[in-house]
Amino acid sequence: MFCSGEISKSVHEIISLNLLNLDIHDVSKMYETFKRSFLQFERDEIWKKLEILNCQYKIPDSSFSLGIDLPNWFFDDINKNKPRLMLIAMDPKRNHNSNMIQMGTPFSFDVVAGRKTNRNKYWNLIEPLTNIYDVYITDVYKLYFEFTEENKKKLSNKCLDFRNLSIHDKIIRQEFDLIRPNQIIIMGKMAWSSFKSLVNKSEKLILKPKDSFELEFVLLNSDIEIKVSYIPHISNNNLQKIKTVGQLYLALGRLFNNKKNENLGMEILNKDLL
Numbered sequence: 001m002f003c004s005g006e007i008s009k010s011v012h013e014i015i016s017l018n019l020l021n022l023d024i025h026d027v028s029k030m031y032e033t034f035k036r037s038f039l040q041f042e043r044d045e046i047w048k049k050l051e052i053l054n055c056q057y058k059i060p061d062s063s064f065s066l067g068i069d070l071p072n073w074f075f076d077d078i079n080k081n082k083p084r085l086m087l088i089a090m091d092p093k094r095n096h097n098s099n100m101i102q103m104g105t106p107f108s109f110d111v112v113a114g115r116k117t118n119r120n121k122y123w124n125l126i127e128p129l130t131n132i133y134d135v136y137i138t139d140v141y142k143l144y145f146e147f148t149e150e151n152k153k154k155l156s157n158k159c160l161d162f163r164n165l166s167i168h169d170k171i172i173r174q175e176f177d178l179i180r181p182n183q184i185i186i187m188g189k190m191a192w193s194s195f196k197s198l199v200n201k202s203e204k205l206i207l208k209p210k211d212s213f214e215l216e217f218v219l220l221n222s223d224i225e226i227k228v229s230y231i232p233h234i235s236n237n238n239l240q241k242i243k244t245v246g247q248l249y250l251a252l253g254r255l256f257n258n259k260k261n262e263n264l265g266m267e268i269l270n271k272d273l274l
Helices: 008-018 024-037 112-116 122-130 166-179 189-201 242-255 259-273
Strands: 064-069 072-074 084-089 101-104 134-139 143-149 152-155 183-187 205-209 216-221 224-231
Touching: 008 024, 008 166, 084 166, 084 189, 112 122, 122 134, 134 166, 166 189, 183 189, 189 205, 224 242, 242 259
Parallel strands: 064 101, 084 134, 084 183, 183 224
Antiparallel strands: 064 143, 072 134, 143 152, 205 216, 216 224
């Protein structure tokens, strides 16, 4: 089921306590809107005033194109024994000029247009995973904005002060502790960099590489081992790069236990290193 089940209340609490100045009831109402939109082609738009942001988020006065992507998840209500997969990405980009915040979910999976159109390659990756795992999807930075500085447009994910805010790590860690994933997928360099930073700051987490390509790792959490995979963003620009194509074949081959794709990825990457 989409955004339903036993973790719902805890996710709403994480959002209410750390991200938004809204009580749990108001957060739950937004998720009800997402669930209604799940079978619709377009979303019932949700816009919020800037004042709903938690005070720990410091953003420039000139900010615009603001957006927040709230986590979404696909959990099986019947089979309670599925392993859990946590996907961490960075996707909240917006294209509006308002100083209000446009609410959504990562990759717009909460609407048919976000899942079934050719423009969204991510659903082609996630949908088969939902048959194997309970899948939880979140953004490393829940907030996106653009701003002007010295007459130049800049992006929040390029702003070091914003990226270094401790609230990002705090939320991801709370999500991690709630989901207790058996496997983690990190999508994109920015999300990967942030995840490694979170691990480095922790006294309980240790990340160890399993291959020379640095695409597969083991995360040690006390006495528990969690498989961690890095996958590059599936953007059109990225897919023009030979190394990215090789990484995708290798990572997805391992993820779906497809030796043919795994070997092809290794062959591409080995040639790229020559």
